[in-house]
Amino acid sequence: MTIIAIKHQLMQFFSDVSLQKMALRCGFIQRVRNIEPHTLILSLITALSSGKVTSIAQLHQKFNGLCPDEKQHVSYRPFYNQLRKAAFVEFVKILVRFAMAQWAEKHLVLPKKLAKFQNVILQDGSSFKVHSALADVFPCRFQATAAAVECHMTLSLLTQSPVKMAVTADTASERTHLPIPATLHDQLLLADAGYVDFEYFEQLSRSGGSFIVRGGKSLNPQIIRARNGQGKILSKLSDKPLKSVTRRTNRSEVLDLICRRNGYEFRLIRRWFAEEKRFCLWLTNLSVEEFTANDIMDIYRCRWQIELLFKELKSHTNWHRFTTRKETLVTGLIWLSLLALLLRRSLARRLFPAVSLLKAAQNTEIWLKPIIENLLQRAWSETCFWLEKAKVYLSQNAFKTPQRKSSKNKTLDACFERLNS
Template structure:
């Protein structure tokens, strides 16, 4: 453990949990107009503490956490004024502004070096969306795609692979199109975007090309372009496949497990890789503009597996902050708590990732009452002289109890470390 780590973390946290900064953010977003019994800093710290524990099921639990972190009973507030603060229309805007500040302050971490095949990009961005059910009374505000759940929220997220942290998020109804929330193509110059099949948009891909960016996206089952050039995974050409539609090439006509193709859709030509998975008896397709001379088919498939990190992030948000447990029909409360959950995740991950080189953010998130809550309580009580000791303990605890487990060889290429090792080989 380096003393500089504690100094750096203390500086970041003290700067963020500054009473004036939090209060000014609350005033700027209109969340507060005058001084009240519920101070913005104490509210934010209690929300992060409650949502990080993973066992918070109601607004009453949030209220109890707030009172439990007060210095004395005189500072306790009743349930109704606490609830009234959360139901304000400005509450989600306040929490969203803090998330933006946290992204700017905590996302630029010194993470393990990426392999050169990824480090050559200014950034590798992961894109995905995740939906979850909310109170049925919000059906008109957040309509769902499915009849069995009348109301649902969709969170559209962009995540940085290097920092393992979100860079942007938007909250919409579950019915909103995922493609509308992709990063703007002009921002992707010398960046690589990884996305799932729901984000296939050929006009968008062409715009990325024009701005000298890169994409790697899984293709859907309906994709059926014309083959211009065909090779197998070892580079052997298949001239007989030229001119055929992709779906006309099946296991009966070509037994190659991997096909490296140049295909045409309308006036656009692009690189397509198709692999047959014997156990699942299905094809998987990837679309990319990564140059073939620099990125083999194995490289492309390995790089795409990095996208699993955003799935893990959503899993952490849903399971460890209880997104789906709040039975409230108040739109502002639901949105505000989603943003507060993301804020809690960013802070947890930042401390954990700076504590040890081989840390498991999943393990670190499981025992926040041991290492994170004392830090938050110290800031709540303005006991700044105690912060260093609490951070020292947190780093030692995480380094000893939240490191990544040794993976079996059969599963090694599924982990981010294993993928990096393969790309470095």
């Protein structure tokens, strides 16, 4: 995308008129006052992207510091009252949904092995503790922590951008936030062990979708057919429960099994990790003819991209730094962190496609803050200058560095290379 196209998209998204209309429609504002939606949202994005803000007071200081006009400066109390509104959460959610729709672009070409799928969908959740006063609203699963939230994320591998998020109490079931099976026709779902749900897998298969989900230790289905990692048939394992096949009875490092549980047949890959002295399981409905056991394990490694997104949110977007007692403030700031990440990632990738997202997130004060300050000043004639300057900086200072030999095989590029071979 050209610099001019990026400028027009920013002007459209952060338009005073459109932001005010959305804020009025959802009830966030009744009339325009000193705290304009345009200034508020951009100042909060700047503050959250810096990674150094730990209190609402600091957000207030950032707001006043970034206001184009000193007459718009406000005291702490009215600023705080605006952020604690329930309508503030709805307003930010609307902006996030618009950002997900408008800024999503294909940044990856799927390898040959995955060409049959329209998309690869990654699903995961991440939790962090909040103020103990919120224990009734956000109870935690663990006794050591009184209150915690869980953020359920659905991410597209093609765009490497979230397509859906939900914020719940830590005790909420992860499985209820899986994508609806009918929406995954001709798509592949990758998920962690917390999402094992055989009824869901059956519905997904009937809907024309595919899945690879890591299995838990407690799984013990009946083996129907068995092969080792090289495809050799192991007839002695047929009709045995999975847990009866131990390292003593079978020395194969990888087992490729067709299993049955309550009448539902599925494929299960089991690998022995000698260094950790444990088995790891993957469940899938992908066929043996099209995908080897090694293919399944390589494809599942792509799920690490959603873990990297959570790490970026927590480490570089202030996702767990606020100790407020207000539910709406906690929820609103979580959604705002996601909006800040969407803007940062979208701009970085469009300005420099080979960008290291980690390096871009670590240096927002240098390349992103001037762009946002330009948007706050509404100096549209200078926007292209700051975008071009950010492009030069990212291309010189935020390029991907070669991985160490020990880590290279685990990267997304290495997985794609193996799946293309």
